[in-house]
Amino acid sequence: MKLIEVTIYIVKMRMKNPFVTSFGAVQDKPVLVIQAKDESGVIGWGEGVAFEAPSYTEETAKTSLHMLEDFLIPMLLQRELTHPDEVSELFKPIRRNNMAKAAIEGAVWDIYAKLINRPLSEAIGGTRKKVEIGISVGLQPTDEELFQIIEDYIAQGYKRVKVKIKPGRDIELIQTIRSRFGNLPLMADANSAYTLADLPLLKALDEFNLLMIEQPLAHDDLVEHALLQKELSTPICLDESITSIEDMKRAVMLGSCQVVNLKVARVGGITETKRIHDYGVKHGISIWCGGMLEAGIGRAQAVAVASLSGFTLPGDTAASSRYWDEDIIDPEVKVENGLISISDKPGLGYTVKQSFIEQIAERKIVLA
Numbered sequence: 430m431k432l433i434e435v436t437i438y439i440v441k442m443r444m445k446n447p448f449v450t451s452f453g454a455v456q457d458k459p460v461l462v463i464q465a466k467d468e469s470g471v472i473g474w475g476e477g478v479a480f481e482a483p484s485y486t487e488e489t490a491k492t493s494l495h496m497l498e499d500f501l502i503p504m505l506l507q508r509e510l511t512h513p514d515e516v517s518e519l520f521k522p523i524r525r526n527n528m529a530k531a532a533i534e535g536a537v538w539d540i541y542a543k544l545i546n547r548p549l550s551e552a553i554g555g556t557r558k559k560v561e562i563g564i565s566v567g568l569q570p571t572d573e574e575l576f577q578i579i580e581d582y583i584a585q586g587y588k589r590v591k592v593k594i595k596p597g598r599d600i601e602l603i604q605t606i607r608s609r610f611g612n613l614p615l616m617a618d619a620n621s622a623y624t625l626a627d628l629p630l631l632k633a634l635d636e637f638n639l640l641m642i643e644q645p646l647a648h649d650d651l652v653e654h655a656l657l658q659k660e661l662s663t664p665i666c667l668d669e670s671i672t673s674i675e676d677m678k679r680a681v682m683l684g685s686c687q688v689v690n691l692k693v694a695r696v697g698g699i700t701e702t703k704r705i706h707d708y709g710v711k712h713g714i715s716i717w718c719g720g721m722l723e724a725g726i727g728r729a730q731a732v733a734v735a736s737l738s739g740f741t742l743p744g745d746t747a748a749s750s751r752y753w754d755e756d757i758i759d760p761e762v763k764v765e766n767g768l769i770s771i772s773d774k775p776g777l778g779y780t781v782k783q784s785f786i787e788q789i790a791e792r793k794i795v796l797a
């Protein structure tokens with residue numbers, strides 16, 4: 430494999446509904462579409478998923494573009510690669526910037542899978558033919574609106590519900606959901622909205638039999654989460670805090686969590702995702718696939734990754750139609766009875782709609 434040309438399409442996609450978390454709202458989602466061309470003429474696609482603002486992690490769509498254009502893509506152009514695993518090795522001298530790294534690494538994986546004529550899921554060692562899906566519901570203006578959304582997705586067959594919580598919208602919220610929906614498979618995601626000073630409140634959540642509580646404490650913390658996990662019977666799931674295999678090893682060492690929400694973009698690519706997955710399986714950590722409000726390319730990647738055997742809990746990869754009027758892939762990602770079928774076509778397994786992307790892109794940058 431040798432990349433001879435990479436095009437970055439700078440796109441903004443309007444979400445059907447704003448997605449609100451403890452750190453803010455997303456309505457217009459920046460999407461960096463990466464199109465990489467191999468010397469053999471095979472095309473691979475990747476997606477940069479960073480948001481406009483550095484509130485979930487430190488990255489933004491603009492920092493991703495800067496890293497891709499000025500550092501990461503130049504490192505790969507004209508370089509002979511035998512396997513996509515080499516990309517993360519090459520990127521090691523560049524600190525963090527994981528979403529930018531994952532964007533181009535994903536395109537290399539797509540090319541590789543196409544060259545060996547295998548679906549991406551198989552190329553990475555995935556074995557599932559279908560993956561289980563839950564829904565992550567953002568903060569809503571009223572309980573009634575939240576109930577309506579939960580009802581809708583349960584009716585569609587989604588296998589668990591994740592709600593966002595923040596100080597002032599937590600205990601009562603969970604309590605009302607429980608009394609309305611009985612023992613629905615339910616979890617809560619705080620996106621780092623609490624501190625150890627909130628211990629009594631977090632302990633009070635134990636009463637509601639949540640599947641897990643996701644990222645209650647600081648985005649870069651492992652130590653305080655370990656202290657908290659000792660106090661809670663509810664499993665802690667880490668999202669923001671796990672950015673690499675090194676973080677994963679430390680989390681296991683300290684006992685910071687029992688579950689990990691694994692996102693390709695947050696950890697810098699598919700190769701690192703596999704490493705974290707394998708380590709988690711070996712050390713009894715449950716794993717599931719999270720989401721970044723991805724457009725079709727990132728969504729297709731998430732589906733492929735979730736086919737790895739250690740992804741044992743329903744993921745956040747909802748149907749394309751939940752987010753977009755029109756997605757950038759064909760067919761769109763569909764969820765039937767809470768399940769997505771893994772594509773058996775080579776590479777990502779979905780056709781990327783290049784002319785649609787050309788049409789909606791604000792601009793494009795060609796690097797060669």
Ligand SMILES: O=C(O)CCC(=O)c1ccccc1C(=O)O
Pocket residue numbers: 448485565618620668719720721722723745746747
């Ligand atoms: O539907 C999705 O793509 C996942 C939704 C979600 O929970 C989320 C969305 C944006 C940023 C962070 C998170 C999160 O998992 O914390």
Ligand SMILES: [Mg+2]
Pocket residue numbers: 618620643644668669690
């Ligand atoms: Mg989360």
